[in-house]
Amino acid sequence: MIGSNVKVMIGLESHIQLKTESKLFCSCSTNSTKSKPNENTCQICLGFPGSKPTLNEEAVRKAIALAKILNCKINEYSRFARKIYFYPDLPKGFQITQYDEPLAVKGEFSIEQNGKKKTINITRVHIEEDPGKIEYIGGHIGTAQQVLVDYNRSGLPLCEAVTEPDFENIDEAVTYVRKLFHLLSYLDLIDPNQEGVMRTDANISIDGGERVELKNISGSDAVEKSLKAELNRQMFLKAQSKKVERETRMYSEETGTTILLRKKEYEEEYGYIREPDLLPIIVNESLVNEIKGQMKKLPEEVEHEILTKYKLPKQIAHQLAFKRGLYEYYIECAKKLKNVDLLARWLVGDFLKCANWHNYEIEHCPSVERFLELMQLIEKGKITEREGKELIKKMFDEPKKSLKELQTKGEIDLDSTIKTVIKENQKAVDMIRSGDEKSINFLVGQTLRKINFKGDPNEIRRVIQKELEKKSEK
Amino acid sequence: MDIIETTEKAIEETERIHKKLNCFITICVKEAKARAKELKMSKKKGRLFGKFISVKDAICTRGIRTTAGSAILANYVPPFNATVIDKIEAEGGIVIGKTTMDDFGFGTFCTNVGKGLPVPKNPHDIGRATGGSSGGAGAATFEFSKDHLALAESTGGSITAPAAFCGVVGVTPTYGKVSRYGLIDYANSLDKIGTMGKNVSEAEMLSRVIFGKDKQDETSWTQEEKPAKKIKKIGVIKEMLNGVDEKIKKAFWNAINKLGAEYEEISFPLIDYSVASYYIIATAEASSNLARYYGMRYGAQEDISGSFSEHFASIRSKYFSDEEKRRIILGTFVRTAGYKDKYYLKALRIREKIKQEFALLFKRFDSLVTPAMPIIAPKFDEITKLKPIEVYALDSCTIPPNLAGLPHLSIPMSKVNNMPVGLQIICNSWEENMLFEFGRQVESVLK
Numbered sequence: 017m018i019g020s021n022v023k024v025m026i027g028l029e030s031h032i033q034l035k036t037e038s039k040l041f042c043s044c045s046t047n048s049t050k051s052k053p054n055e056n057t058c059q060i061c062l063g064f065p066g067s068k069p070t071l072n073e074e075a076v077r078k079a080i081a082l083a084k085i086l087n088c089k090i091n092e093y094s095r096f097a098r099k100i101y102f103y104p105d106l107p108k109g110f111q112i113t114q115y116d117e118p119l120a121v122k123g124e125f126s127i128e129q130n131g132k133k134k135t136i137n138i139t140r141v142h143i144e145e146d147p148g149k150i151e152y153i154g155g156h157i158g159t160a161q162q163v164l165v166d167y168n169r170s171g172l173p174l175c176e177a178v179t180e181p182d183f184e185n186i187d188e189a190v191t192y193v194r195k196l197f198h199l200l201s202y203l204d205l206i207d208p209n210q211e212g213v214m215r216t217d218a219n220i221s222i223d224g225g226e227r228v229e230l231k232n233i234s235g236s237d238a239v240e241k242s243l244k245a246e247l248n249r250q251m252f253l254k255a256q257s258k259k260v261e262r263e264t265r266m267y268s269e270e271t272g273t274t275i276l277l278r279k280k281e282y283e284e285e286y287g288y289i290r291e292p293d294l295l296p297i298i299v300n301e302s303l304v305n306e307i308k309g310q311m312k313k314l315p316e317e318v319e320h321e322i323l324t325k326y327k328l329p330k331q332i333a334h335q336l337a338f339k340r341g342l343y344e345y346y347i348e349c350a351k352k353l354k355n356v357d358l359l360a361r362w363l364v365g366d367f368l369k370c371a372n373w374h375n376y377e378i379e380h381c382p383s384v385e386r387f388l389e390l391m392q393l394i395e396k397g398k399i400t401e402r403e404g405k406e407l408i409k410k411m412f413d414e415p416k417k418s419l420k421e422l423q424t425k426g427e428i429d430l431d432s433t434i435k436t437v438i439k440e441n442q443k444a445v446d447m448i449r450s451g452d453e454k455s456i457n458f459l460v461g462q463t464l465r466k467i468n469f470k471g472d473p474n475e476i477r478r479v480i481q482k483e484l485e486k487k488s489e490k
Numbered sequence: 491m492d493i494i495e496t497t498e499k500a501i502e503e504t505e506r507i508h509k510k511l512n513c514f515i516t517i518c519v520k521e522a523k524a525r526a527k528e529l530k531m532s533k534k535k536g537r538l539f540g541k542f543i544s545v546k547d548a549i550c551t552r553g554i555r556t557t558a559g560s561a562i563l564a565n566y567v568p569p570f571n572a573t574v575i576d577k578i579e580a581e582g583g584i585v586i587g588k589t590t591m592d593d594f595g596f597g598t599f600c601t602n603v604g605k606g607l608p609v610p611k612n613p614h615d616i617g618r619a620t621g622g623s624s625g626g627a628g629a630a631t632f633e634f635s636k637d638h639l640a641l642a643e644s645t646g647g648s649i650t651a652p653a654a655f656c657g658v659v660g661v662t663p664t665y666g667k668v669s670r671y672g673l674i675d676y677a678n679s680l681d682k683i684g685t686m687g688k689n690v691s692e693a694e695m696l697s698r699v700i701f702g703k704d705k706q707d708e709t710s711w712t713q714e715e716k717p718a719k720k721i722k723k724i725g726v727i728k729e730m731l732n733g734v735d736e737k738i739k740k741a742f743w744n745a746i747n748k749l750g751a752e753y754e755e756i757s758f759p760l761i762d763y764s765v766a767s768y769y770i771i772a773t774a775e776a777s778s779n780l781a782r783y784y785g786m787r788y789g790a791q792e793d794i795s796g797s798f799s800e801h802f803a804s805i806r807s808k809y810f811s812d813e814e815k816r817r818i819i820l821g822t823f824v825r826t827a828g829y830k831d832k833y834y835l836k837a838l839r840i841r842e843k844i845k846q847e848f849a850l851l852f853k854r855f856d857s858l859v860t861p862a863m864p865i866i867a868p869k870f871d872e873i874t875k876l877k878p879i880e881v882y883a884l885d886s887c888t889i890p891p892n893l894a895g896l897p898h899l900s901i902p903m904s905k906v907n908n909m910p911v912g913l914q915i916i917c918n919s920w921e922e923n924m925l926f927e928f929g930r931q932v933e934s935v936l937k
Binding site for chain 1 (some may be wrong): 549550556558563566568569570572670671672673674675677678679705706707708709774775777778780781782783784786787788789798799802822825826827830834838
């Protein structure tokens with residue numbers, strides 16, 4: 017692999033959108049999925065003269081929980097600051113963030129890669145407001161014909177988590193982002209389906225080169241792609257004995273490379289001052305304990321509980337614990353189904369596969385009653401495992417149909433399926449008629465595929481032959 | 491006369507006063523009449539029923555143009571009311587007009603007004619300035635015959651200066667005593683909405699309406715007030731008399747002697763750093779507050795041309811005045827890396843020290859008194875000859891209590907060269923009860 021014998025240093029700054037009802041400093045809704053641009057705005061998040069921010073306590077509580085996940089020390093006293101710069105997405109001409117007095121510092125987060133554990137040091141966690149969103153119409157930042165701003169995002173509550181440059185390869189960085197994202201969704205601190213819920217800036221350097229900052233990478237796959245592209249660029253420069261300069265760059269999906277945003281000759285200058293409209297955040301130990309007490313269990317804690325209570329195999333316990341809500345679902349089912357091994361195997365097997373394929377949270381999956389109905393059929397041997405697998409897929413696809421309806425559908429449809437296959441494959445029909453009998457196998461195969469291989473091939477062959485005879489008689 | 495008739499009379503008077511003294515940016519003819527009709531129908535008569543309130547133009551009024559005295563907001567109409575406006579209306583007060591001011595409060599004379607906006611004239615001599623930045627409020631308060639009260643605002647002396655120059659009473663409450671929600675920011679950690687009236691009781695009446703915590707302003711607060719006790723001992727800070735005109739000094743000592751209270755002259759050397767520290771903190775915050783005015787969502791607009799940076803630079807160059815630009819540059823400089831420790835952070839530390847010193851003094855004294863301004867209202871042609879730094883130095887009496895967030899008021903104490911001069915009374919934080927009581931005491935003695 018490129019770079020395997022070169023020392024790489026990566027540090028990450030993740031901007032995480034906390035899941036709250038209202039924005040950080042006003043009562044506007046954070047949910048803009050069904051809103052028109054600029055609909056969820058008010059004088060505060062648009063920065064109208066005379067408006068003042070007031071802090072949303074829910075956001076602070078979630079930020080404290082997030083800092084606890086990163087094992088940070090929560091500062092008893094922290095403060096907001098103004099980061100002052102001009103950009104069209106920034107209504108007030110400054111962003112309210114935290115500067116020299118952040119919410120939390122000095123954390124540790126452990127990641128595991130190929131069975132090897134490693135601790136990543138966390139520098140700080142702070143709270144800040146999101147700017148608006150810029151839409152480039154007819155091009156990208158350099159070429160767009162029009163630039164529009166949507167302030168629905170302005171003032172959404174963000175937590176910025178900054179790591180030390182402790183990652184020694186790209187895989188470690190990606191593992192960190194994936195694990196953090198999973199934990200935050202698991203504990204309900206973020207909405208994993210929200211667009212741009214976790215945006216990362218990455219600093220990467222190789223031996224002898226300056227560090228390059230990659231801006232605004234959305235999601236974990238993109239972290240991997242952009243870091244790979246940037247590492248390639250730096251290695252290529254090194255191979256040519258050229259220097260890697262201090263720059264800010266951005267990954268371009270179009271070219272698959274990183275592009276230059278600006279040279280960094282100086283430290284960025286934001287002229288921070290204290291935010292005079294907001295009071296300091298004061299966090300005492302009892303508040304931290306209260307928040308910790310209300311936090312849901314971590315996956316490893318859940319796994320431990322499963323292992324001691326249900327004596328399931330470790331691999332299955334791990335999977336049951338990993339998906340948020342799956343263990344609770346399992347407990348509900350286990351109240352009514354004796355064969356817990358069978359239950360667990362199916363849950364982490366086909367059930368989880370379907371849920372992930374649909375990108376469903378557990379609450380969007382078939383109900384416990386519905387799933388148990390199916391499990392009982394399997395347990396009593398009334399349907400085969402293969403039929404069970406098919407049925408579970410259908411339960412996810414057609415949530416309104418009863419199990420009975422789902423079961424019978426296939427049998428009724430065989431005749432019409434064969435008619436469709438014949439209609440769609442006129443070429444094969446012609447070949448059969450001209451004497452090529454093997455072509456009938458093709459039609460049988462097509463039919464089987466349509467009914468998910470849930471029929472007897474000989475029976476199908478018979479029906480096809482009959483149907484073809486009928487047609488030729490006409 | 492019913493409220494509709496008195497309102498019509500008040501509008502006529504406002505127009506007459508404006509014609510003479512140029513002190514209104516907007517006269518709310520239509521809105522005041524509409525409010526009068528509503529009030530006539532309503533059974534509830536509030537504490538301000540029958541009173542007409544002029545409002546400094548930095549305070550947002552829904553549907554009524556609010557300029558903050560700046561050309562960049564010359565046509566801005568806010569979609570919401572400041573909390574103080576809601577409170578005044580709930581008590582039956584009628585907003586009669588918006589008074590002129592230095593742009594964003596950046597001035598001591600009310601001559602730094604945005605292009606096209608009125609410069610007010612002093613009611614005692616129209617060749618002289620009213621003082622600023624709440625200059626329109628000062629002139630209007632003196633000139634109205636009756637039933638008028640003014641909402642003003644002070645960051646570093648913007649209530650005391652025009653109150654002294656125009657010969658009215660000006661109240662600046664404890665920082666946080668009045669909600670700033672809807673006040674267009676100059677320097678958020680220093681801005682205080684206050685009042686003006688012809689006498690202490692009038693100014694107190696309006697002040698009591700607007701006092702109190704507001705959930706829309708985190709820095710606002712309600713602190714239970716102790717009952718006022720009789721003023722026994724007052725302090726005079728020597729350093730605050732430096733640079734005061736000799737005739738004013740004489741008037742000041744005369745007034746002190748008339749009071750009959752025990753007084754002591756004390757030294758407060760740190761006070762000499764207050765003007766510098768004030769201008770650093772105020773401009774640092776102001777330069778960030780003014781960052782939002784770049785012609786995108788409100789305020790001055792122009793056809794978009796060039797890049798974003800070119801566009802916002804051209805709007806800001808065209809509409810900001812010299813004083814606005816001066817304070818943006820100064821404020822940006824003092825918070826820039828490399829200078830920040832030397833200026834901004836040091837100024838914050840000095841402010842804390844000065845607050846602590848004042849707290850100690852209030853253990854020994856019931857009140858501190860100073861002349862309100864070191865000079866009488868200057869003539870307009872004198873002002874043009876002053877350098878900015880000389881103007882800033884004239885705030886030496888008003889800045890210390892403003893920097894420390896202490897409640898203070900200015901009362902006319904005598905006349906020098908036929909122009910009014912004021913006495914400034916400073917009390918401990920949250921002791922407005924005491925401030926008003928002492929104010930009334932002084933008023934009765936000096937009459």
